[in-house]
Amino acid sequence: MESAGAAVDELRVAGAAAGNDLLSQIKADVTGKRVVAPACKETELLGLAAIGSCALGKHGSFAEAAQAFARDGGVFLPGAENAALYDDLFGKYREMRDGLFGKRRGPKA
Numbered sequence: 175m176e177s178a179g180a181a182v183d184e185l186r187v188a189g190a191a192a193g194n195d196l197l198s199q200i201k202a203d204v205t206g207k208r209v210v211a212p213a214c215k216e217t218e219l220l221g222l223a224a225i226g227s228c229a230l231g232k233h234g235s236f237a238e239a240a241q242a243f244a245r246d247g248g249v250f251l252p253g254a255e256n257a258a259l260y261d262d263l264f265g266k267y268r269e270m271r272d273g274l275f276g277k278r279r280g281p282k283a
Contacts, residue, residue, distance in 0.1 A: 182207060184207055184209065184210055185201060185207050186212075187212075188217040193211070195211075195248060199250045199253075199256075201250070202250040202251060203253050203256035203257045203260055204257070206252045208250070209249070209250040210248075210249050211249075211250070212244065213245040213247035217244075220244060223239075223243055224239035224242075224243050227239045227242070
């Protein structure tokens with residue numbers, strides 16, 4: 175997304191993996207971005223509750239309903255030491271990949 179010009183300040187995780195603190199920390203370290211997990215891991219059900227509350231007239235918009243239902247849970251900040259390790263490992267992966275398959279030259283026409 176950043177390579178397309180969009181600013182990305184943080185990542186939000188959802189689903190079953192959002193309950194795995196180690197995985198969320200690794201995502202923060204690898205990307206260098208703050209990672210936020212929801213307080214309620216059943217985000218699909220929260221979405222359905224928000225839709226239902228709009229249908230019943232309890233909230234005037236989906237944005238308003240989302241504000242009422244969604245809460246942030248864990249926040250994971252990137253660690254410089256781990257980020258350096260992952261950068262090094264990614265560099266080694268790219269060297270091996272390039273050795274096996276050659277450098278990518280972009281999509282073929």
